Amino acid sequence: MEAILSARNLDLYYGQTQALKGVSIDIPAREVTALIGPSGCGKSTFLKTLDRMNDLVPGVTITGSVQYRGKEIYAPDVDVTWLRKQIGMVFQKPNPFPMSIYDNIAYGPRTHGIRNKAKLDEIVERSLRGAAIWDEVKDRLKKSALGLSGGQQQRICIARALAVEPDILLMDEATSALDPISTSKIEDLIADLKNSYTIVIVTHNMQQATRISDKCAFFLLGELIEYGDTSQLFSVPKDKRTEDYITGRFG
Numbered sequence: 077m078e079a080i081l082s083a084r085n086l087d088l089y090y091g092q093t094q095a096l097k098g099v100s101i102d103i104p105a106r107e108v109t110a111l112i113g114p115s116g117c118g119k120s121t122f123l124k125t126l127d128r129m130n131d132l133v134p135g136v137t138i139t140g141s142v143q144y145r146g147k148e149i150y151a152p153d154v155d156v157t158w159l160r161k162q163i164g165m166v167f168q169k170p171n172p173f174p175m176s177i178y179d180n181i182a183y184g185p186r187t188h189g190i191r192n193k194a195k196l197d198e199i200v201e202r203s204l205r206g207a208a209i210w211d212e213v214k215d216r217l218k219k220s221a222l223g224l225s226g227g228q229q230q231r232i233c234i235a236r237a238l239a240v241e242p243d244i245l246l247m248d249e250a251t252s253a254l255d256p257i258s259t260s261k262i263e264d265l266i267a268d269l270k271n272s273y274t275i276v277i278v279t280h281n282m283q284q285a286t287r288i289s290d291k292c293a294f295f296l297l298g299e300l301i302e303y304g305d306t307s308q309l310f311s312v313p314k315d316k317r318t319e320d321y322i323t324g325r326f327g
């Protein structure tokens with residue numbers, strides 16, 4: 077297995093409160109890894125450590141190691157802008173910028189210095205196609221992204237993430253605010269995207285984890301309890317606590 081992201085003995089404290097306890101994990105390239113576990117167990121915190129989003133939170137202390145393609149992402153010489161270009165994030169609530177669909181997608185490439193109109197047009201079309209929303213928006217690219225439905229807005233956010241050609245996509249409960257049809261479209265999209273990208277998702281929905289993930293990691297109270305192939309984790313969990321969680325005995 078080629079690990080694209082590896083955490084070792086990762087501890088994270090918010091002030092005095094320990095939210096991650098000695099997490100060690102190898103996340104494979106071009107697969108979907110799902111992080112599951114009850115509310116407050118540290119799933120989002122762990123996801124955010126992977127592109128250093130916790131750095132912005134005052135009072136956070138992080139020890140241990142996270143490597144992206146063998147490079148320590150917490151090393152002092154790491155350019156966080158570069159890191160976040162490699163590792164994109166899609167949030168729970170669709171958050172398109174208050175601007176046109178076109179400008180939403182062109183935003184990232186423009187900040188990275190691309191000005192050429194033909195080049196931007198190409199990136200916008202490729203990204204919207206990649207996020208399976210081109211046909212729905214191609215005739216209204218100059219209209220505000222805020223006029224789209226929630227499910228469409230979320231695909232715009234995925235397209236915006238794809239526009240800077242990331243290596244990895246992190247998704248924090250990216251479908252929990254969406255209706256079942258939009259959810260199913262995004263799940264289909266994730267299945268397509270894993271041919272080209274590594275995807276790590278946080279989900280509360282265990283059916284979703286079984287439908288779309290290859291690997292699954294179960295967290296409890298900041299600890300990684302069990303990690304393995306999704307089919308195995310859900311059919312023959314190794315740890316009693318995993319079994320209790322997936323059978324609905326708690327959480």
Ligand SMILES: Nc1ncnc2c1ncn2[C@@H]1O[C@H](COP(=O)(O)OP(=O)(O)OP(=O)(O)O)[C@@H](O)[C@H]1O
Nearest residue numbers: 090093095113114115116117118119120121122133
């Ligand atoms: N910015 C913060 N400051 C202080 N404590 C925080 C902060 N963010 C999260 N926590 C705490 O860290 C722990 C883990 O939270 P986290 O959001 O990572 O859990 P989660 O598993 O993603 O939960 P949920 O499923 O409810 O989103 C919780 O106890 C939470 O209260």
